[in-house]
Amino acid sequence: MTAMFLSFFVLGAGALGTALAGRTRVGRIGPFAAVIGAASSAVACLQFLLKGAGWDLILPWHVPMGSFHIGMDALSALFVLLISLVGALGAIYGRGYLGHDPEKGRVAMSWCWYNLLVASMLLVAVARDGFLFLVAWEVMSLSSFFLVMFDHQKDEVVRAGWIYLVATHIGTAFLLVMFLLLGHDGGLDFARLSASGPVASVVFCAALIGFGTKAGFVPLHVWLPEAHPAAPSHVSALMSGVMIKTGIYGILRVLIFLGEPVSWWGWALVVIGVVSGVTGVLFALAQHDLKRLLAYHSVENIGIIALGLGIGLLGVTAGNPLMATLGFCGGLMHVINHGLFKSLLFLGAGSVLHATGSREMDHMGGLIKRMPVTGATFLVGAAAICALPPLNGFVSEFLIYSAGFTGMSSGTAVWSGLAAIAGLALIGGLALACFTKALGIVFLGEPRSEPAAEAQESPLSMQWPMMALAILCMAAGLAAPWMVRLVMPVAAQLAPAAVNLGAVAASQEMLFRISLASLILISLAGAVFWLRARLLRHRSVRESVTWDCGYAAPSVRMQYTSSSYAQPIVEMFGLVLRTRRELEPPEGLFPTKATLHTHTEDLFVRGAYGPAVRLISRMADRFRWLQQGRINLYILYIVITILLLFLVCLR
Amino acid sequence: MIYSLLFVFLALAFAPFLMSVINRTKAFFGGRSGPALLQPYYDLVKLLRKGAVYSRTVSWIFHTAPSVEVAAVLAALAVTPLGGIPALLAFPGDLLFLVYVLGLMRFCVVIAALDTGSAFEGMGASREVQFSALAEVALLVGLAAVAAKVHAVGLSDMCREAWAGGMFGENGVTMLLVSASLLVVLLAENSRIPVDDPNTHLELTMIHEVMILDYGGVDLALIEYAAAVKFWVLGSLLVSMALPFRGTSQIGNLAAGLGGLLVLALVVGCIESVMARLRLVRVPQLLVVAGVLSFLALFNVMR
Numbered sequence: 001m002t003a004m005f006l007s008f009f010v011l012g013a014g015a016l017g018t019a020l021a022g023r024t025r026v027g028r029i030g031p032f033a034a035v036i037g038a039a040s041s042a043v044a045c046l047q048f049l050l051k052g053a054g055w056d057l058i059l060p061w062h063v064p065m066g067s068f069h070i071g072m073d074a075l076s077a078l079f080v081l082l083i084s085l086v087g088a089l090g091a092i093y094g095r096g097y098l099g100h101d102p103e104k105g106r107v108a109m110s111w112c113w114y115n116l117l118v119a120s121m122l123l124v125a126v127a128r129d130g131f132l133f134l135v136a137w138e139v140m141s142l143s144s145f146f147l148v149m150f151d152h153q154k155d156e157v158v159r160a161g162w163i164y165l166v167a168t169h170i171g172t173a174f175l176l177v178m179f180l181l182l183g184h185d186g187g188l189d190f191a192r193l194s195a196s197g198p199v200a201s202v203v204f205c206a207a208l209i210g211f212g213t214k215a216g217f218v219p220l221h222v223w224l225p226e227a228h229p230a231a232p233s234h235v236s237a238l239m240s241g242v243m244i245k246t247g248i249y250g251i252l253r254v255l256i257f258l259g260e261p262v263s264w265w266g267w268a269l270v271v272i273g274v275v276s277g278v279t280g281v282l283f284a285l286a287q288h289d290l291k292r293l294l295a296y297h298s299v300e301n302i303g304i305i306a307l308g309l310g311i312g313l314l315g316v317t318a319g320n321p322l323m324a325t326l327g328f329c330g331g332l333m334h335v336i337n338h339g340l341f342k343s344l345l346f347l348g349a350g351s352v353l354h355a356t357g358s359r360e361m362d363h364m365g366g367l368i369k370r371m372p373v374t375g376a377t378f379l380v381g382a383a384a385i386c387a388l389p390p391l392n393g394f395v396s397e398f399l400i401y402s403a404g405f406t407g408m409s410s411g412t413a414v415w416s417g418l419a420a421i422a423g424l425a426l427i428g429g430l431a432l433a434c435f436t437k438a439l440g441i442v443f444l445g446e447p448r449s450e451p452a453a454e455a456q457e458s459p460l461s462m463q464w465p466m467m468a469l470a471i472l473c474m475a476a477g478l479a480a481p482w483m484v485r486l487v488m489p490v491a492a493q494l495a496p497a498a499v500n501l502g503a504v505a506a507s508q509e510m511l512f513r514i515s516l517a518s519l520i521l522i523s524l525a526g527a528v529f530w531l532r533a534r535l536l537r538h539r540s541v542r543e544s545v546t547w548d549c550g551y552a553a554p555s556v557r558m559q560y561t562s563s564s565y566a567q568p569i570v571e572m573f574g575l576v577l578r579t580r581r582e583l584e585p586p587e588g589l590f591p592t593k594a595t596l597h598t599h600t601e602d603l604f605v606r607g608a609y610g611p612a613v614r615l616i617s618r619m620a621d622r623f624r625w626l627q628q629g630r631i632n633l634y635i636l637y638i639v640i641t642i643l644l645l646f647l648v649c650l651r
Numbered sequence: 652m653i654y655s656l657l658f659v660f661l662a663l664a665f666a667p668f669l670m671s672v673i674n675r676t677k678a679f680f681g682g683r684s685g686p687a688l689l690q691p692y693y694d695l696v697k698l699l700r701k702g703a704v705y706s707r708t709v710s711w712i713f714h715t716a717p718s719v720e721v722a723a724v725l726a727a728l729a730v731t732p733l734g735g736i737p738a739l740l741a742f743p744g745d746l747l748f749l750v751y752v753l754g755l756m757r758f759c760v761v762i763a764a765l766d767t768g769s770a771f772e773g774m775g776a777s778r779e780v781q782f783s784a785l786a787e788v789a790l791l792v793g794l795a796a797v798a799a800k801v802h803a804v805g806l807s808d809m810c811r812e813a814w815a816g817g818m819f820g821e822n823g824v825t826m827l828l829v830s831a832s833l834l835v836v837l838l839a840e841n842s843r844i845p846v847d848d849p850n851t852h853l854e855l856t857m858i859h860e861v862m863i864l865d866y867g868g869v870d871l872a873l874i875e876y877a878a879a880v881k882f883w884v885l886g887s888l889l890v891s892m893a894l895p896f897r898g899t900s901q902i903g904n905l906a907a908g909l910g911g912l913l914v915l916a917l918v919v920g921c922i923e924s925v926m927a928r929l930r931l932v933r934v935p936q937l938l939v940v941a942g943v944l945s946f947l948a949l950f951n952v953m954r
Contacts, residue, residue, distance in 0.1 A: 365768070366708070366768070368710045368711075369710055379762075383755070383758060386758060387751060387754075388755040389752055389755060398747050398751075401744070401747050402743070402744040405746075405804045409801075409803055410802065411802070421791055421792060422792050425788040425791040425792065426787075426788050428754070428787060429780075430784050432761075432783075433784055436761045436765065439762055440773075440776070441765070444762065444766040445708060445765060445767070506743075509742075509743075510744050514742075517740060517748050520726055520740070521722055521723065521726040522722075524726060527722075528721045528873065529719075532717070532718055532869055532870070539701070540703075541702055541704075541705070542704045543706070544707070545706060545707060546769045546865060547769065547865050548770070548771065549771065549854055554769070554770075556768070558769075559769070559770060560765070560770055560773025560777065564773070565776070567777070568777060568778065568781045569780075
């Protein structure tokens, strides 16, 4: 508890210091405050995780309907852990990333918002009062908005910022409705929030839209591929790895309020999960902007998390404890695992952007030789997000798959099991295509442009966080049976009746076997590699050019590009993706020039939001005559309004 | 246990032999006498004794990938059962480990291909990831159908119980549908005709062979061996689903399973002899058909 307060104090002081004294020496405390603050909140949740002592604290706070009520339980601890970890690593990275920025004032302000973002996310996770929660939620949205607007001279960044601001406030509107429905007798204290019957279903829908906007469920995800690439990379890592998970946290918290679930809630999450997963990965495949690709993958992974939680809920309603346990644990572990590998990948993308000044994948290549640490850690992240053993992504997807198989083989939840298995299989195969593309085009082969050829490894302060995250990805994969103990109490909190000792033991047993198999895999790889090295030791090992059908002067422009690599799959799903191509084919006997541009706009932006926004602005145009730009007219409006109010009150 | 171990040793020793059976069958159809039965072994020994030539473009990924591929396929072998013979390492959910470890193998092949920076290898890699994404759905849904039918989530249990009702029992239709789907998956995953032609010599049309163009010597031997073991692994799954024989004695089961694998190699040889490879745009359709077969099997279970 003390550690948590210390954390809020340090983060607040950091924000204040950088905001007030940004251009002086004091302004440099930003990253240090973030690291110390995050470390002390990590201490707070480790105290809980190791000792198991939750706490609850109500401080006097003079606001109507609200109280300063915070607390720590298993669910909060899980998210506090993730926030502190990525928050601290992101701050260390950010110090190197923003270190050479000439505009010191802008950098100092960004650290103010960074500290506020970490603090508000922590507050979201520990708040035990609806009003306090909404305040923290709003501070979180605003501070991340200002972080996205870091490069506010660029038009695309401003556009992304506004889309994000609008989206997040639509979400908040639904949350307000949700809390009003949940609250009784004027208070919004979490202990007293509840709903039953049809109201519960309405609350669930409001939560799904409100929190789903933050989490990035399809079709509410449109802000994500805009805002995440626009932000500085350590902020993208924090937003994509952690902030969108607060949406998941909110849904889980509401599920606890609502008590006994209804089966269609589970189905809703399963459907959202599969749709988000498949659309996310498909649109990711069609991108050639590295950070945009990663942002779409966040949509995919949020889908996988939703799928796991939905299967868990269906396990509860179908009375299948093992399925419920596996589903919830898989979804919750994916929250942590995705937080680890997605922040790693965003930090890697930031490192590439730092070195080459570009996010365009088709301008890169061969970076693994020039940036060995970035390349190797990106490889780990890519393998983890493709759910390849022995890394952590595999473990959580394994649990969700197993939940599906359990539902299927026991005959209790056959259709949802099928949805989970078929959905995850398709997502998995496409994710592998997408990340071999990201890794292969950016880091392997020959550099495709001058900046890529001259790229240099990022400073140490940027390398350390990436290495730490890569090691954590490997450790979390091998230590899965212990990792699952972190999330098991949360699963028990969500479904006290379903998560019993037998189910827990069965799922832990499965994970032990997975860890064993993974260890065997690693030792086999080591042994074979050693054998190969031994065989080659005294033999001639020469270097030559890559085989290109006997053509001995290959040029870098002959390499496959990200667009050509993804083309068959993009074509196959053309109905959904609708990629626009501008082709200028080679002409004449001696063609000198040919160009091809492809652009894949988001299906929902083009099909739903674009028309909706155009309709609204057309309607708004009708009221243009009200706005004449004359002060006296506006004063007249005010007078008329006051008169009308008088009339209403007098009546 | 002892038979599981025996099965693994047999796989390690005779996986290349299956390749030789396929080649011999094709030679028979072509009216040739064909390569010696031990030719794959001669090739492996020859390659293992060579040095290496690497492209200047490649990084450490290219050097490490073949070892990881062999390790991955061996780990897959450890969870592979054959009919009534359980896997060496059987546990609930092991089928997911099998599928994803094969995914790891594919990941390594693909990134090693992209590491060379060659347009041809990029082309092969692009095709490989497209086709395997579809094959993975067919494979997992097919296995899910079996899981739903026999009420088990471990691969060894599933394979043992696959034909629990006897040859004309109620499992028959499901198993045949799943087997048909798995056959297509096997052909696609092992780059056989009609998906890919292992004997082609035109880089533009290849998939698997083009991805390993830049390898030679020890590394190529490792890759060839891994490919043979992969055929054995997926073949064992297919034989377990398709072979309606479960004896009481383990030795009988093992013999039947090995016989099944031999027949499978003959069948693949026949398919390769009588069919041409499909045009590349047709391959996804074939894989979708495999997926549909898997879904049909599942609907048949739930009927």
